[in-house]
Amino acid sequence: MKLIHMLKSTLLLCLFLSFSLPASAATVAAADTLVLGMGCFWGAEKRMSEIPGVIRTEVGYAGGSSTSPTYESVSKEGHSNKPATHAEALKVTYDSQVTTLDKVLAAFWQNHDPTQGNRQGNDIGSNYRSAIFYNSASQQKAALQTRDIYQQALSKAGLGKITTEITPLKAFYPAETYHQQYLKKNPNGYCGLGGTGVAFPGNTVAAPVAAAALDGKKLATQQLVVFESEVCNFCKAFEKDIMSQWKSDVSIAKTYATKAPVGWALKEDLWATPTIVLFENGKEAARYTGYDGNKQRFWRWLGVQTLSAEQRKIAFEKGTEMPFTGSNLDNHAAGYYVDPVSGERLFRSDKKFNSGTGWPSFFDPLPGALVLKEDTSHGARRTEVLSASSGIHLGHVFDDGPPPTGKRYCINSAVLKFVPDKKDKTI
Incomplete structure (x- = not known):
């Protein structure tokens, strides 16, 4: 019995020690x-x-x-x-x-x-x-x-x-x-690390693939390039918010490479992702570094780079073109009027009417296309009309339009881009 008791005690001691030792010992x-x-x-x-x-x-x-x-x-x-x-x-x-x-x-x-x-x-x-x-x-x-x-x-x-x-x-x-x-x-944090793409001889773990630079010959004269990295939730957010819904006329491409497209030139090294670079004729014209979820800030940047001086004055300074001068005033073709920066649709042509005011006028916008804002400038109380996508100023809305809405969206022609229906032959 003593021997059995001693064996039991020894076994319990061994079990105690085994459970007491750290798992990683x-x-x-x-x-x-x-x-x-x-x-x-x-x-x-x-x-x-x-x-x-x-x-x-x-x-x-x-x-x-x-x-x-x-x-x-x-x-x-x-x-x-x-x-x-x-x-x-x-x-x-x-x-x-x-x-x-x-x-x-x-x-x-x-x-x-x-x-x-x-x-x-x-x-x-x-x-x-x-x-x-x-x-x-x-x-x-x-x-x-x-x-x-x-x-x-x-x-x-x-x-x-x-x-x-x-x-x-x-x-x-x-x-x-x-x-x-x-x-x-911080999964949204920046990670600028990248390998050469060359495997260590004999190593069974594959080397990270080095991204090849884009081919400049295959890109547009005016081209946006989004420089991303693999570990970059800000890049994923930009993809979701902006690129996945891209309708702008400006061509856009993305890359994991840290170099300019082949044959093209950056003004300086990149230091964060995403960095969106606008190239003109193979040379960097402007860049937008980082993305914090503010979509209108990005569109404003792009608008400043791509719109004409007249368009910028209207879009960003609430300017107004001279009446009866706009290129879209007498346009009667079937199609859509879109934001010239984002490319998002604003109005359908069948909602356009001749108001006699000298500016393109519409009685009903597309759902969710506009944002209305109180405007007390110039000593008057008006309602400003802005594009919901890019935030640019478009014009004003008044309560003297035709049925069924009774509204007159008075919009500057310079900040409307007309996209005709493909079947329309009048343009």
């Missing part, structure tokens, strides 16, 4: 760390945390002389051209029983562009440099060996020399709490 025992610089540490953390065998990531700063770096100070340093500046860095903890140092380094090489010097994609400055901060002779050896292997692959693909800094880790300073796991906490 074996993993922790086999864990190793490596500090890497890959550009914006938000994107670096997202990419490397998805690698099989990586059990923990932490963003911070390394490589500089300051002992109390902050995000603001490191960003400022990065543009100062001073020596010994910190880089945005990522501490990767991995389970050596699941993966190897070489596999972690292969993922590092594949998931950013190590040939760019003091920048990474749209992010410019020494704080965005590519770097490996090793903490042992074995890590240094692996860094140099994998660098040489990847350089051969890059050279074969026609790409340049690796500029990655390989240096001993002096200290790693964790970044502010709000930067940790930033893209998980």
Whole structure:
């Protein structure tokens, strides 16, 4: 009985110990760390945390002389051209029983562009440099060996020399709490990280595909290009709000590339996504950086770039064209009158009538096409008519129109674009 009791006690003790040990105890025992610089540490953390065998990531700063770096100070340093500046860095903890140092380094090489010097994609400055901060002779050896292997692959693909800094880790300073796991906490956050598209030889994990630049020969003389990134909910919002309903006459295309279309030129590097660039004859004419959900702000920007001086005065300054001068005044063809910026339909031609006032007049707009606003300018009390899509000023509405509405929408011809029905032969 004593023997049985002792066996039971031993078994209970073993069970107690097994349940008392942390679940990750074996993993922790086999864990190793490596500090890497890959550009914006938000994107670096997202990419490397998805690698099989990586059990923990932490963003911070390394490589500089300051002992109390902050995000603001490191960003400022990065543009100062001073020596010994910190880089945005990522501490990767991995389970050596699941993966190897070489596999972690292969993922590092594949998931950013190590040939760019003091920048990474749209992010410019020494704080965005590519770097490996090793903490042992074995890590240094692996860094140099994998660098040489990847350089051969890059050279074969026609790409340049690796500029990655390989240096001993002096200290790693964790970044502010709000930067940790930033893209998980802020899925709308910007991620400017991109690889070369060249796989590390022998690596079973596919390299991120580098987006090819658009072909300028296949684009329009006046062309909008939306520069996006894969991890960018602002880009998705722009797609949903604007591009999916695109009716404007201006041609639009989108790309994940960070370069201008082939044969075309940007005035300066891109630094955020989405960036919408208007090209004229292959050269950047204007750009709209970022998208915060304000649709009318974007349309106003496009209108300023594409409308004539007369149209801009009416659309944005509440101007009025001279009566009996508008090109659409005596138009009687069948079709739709649309917003000249967004292309959205405003009025149908069968709702147009001759008011004798000298401006195109309509008695009924299309549902949801307009926004009405009180106007007390010029000492009068009137109701302003604006386009619901772009927000541009169109004219005013009065209560002296024909049945059945009794309304007269008095609209400036210059801010109406007429689109005839395809079957109409009178135009």
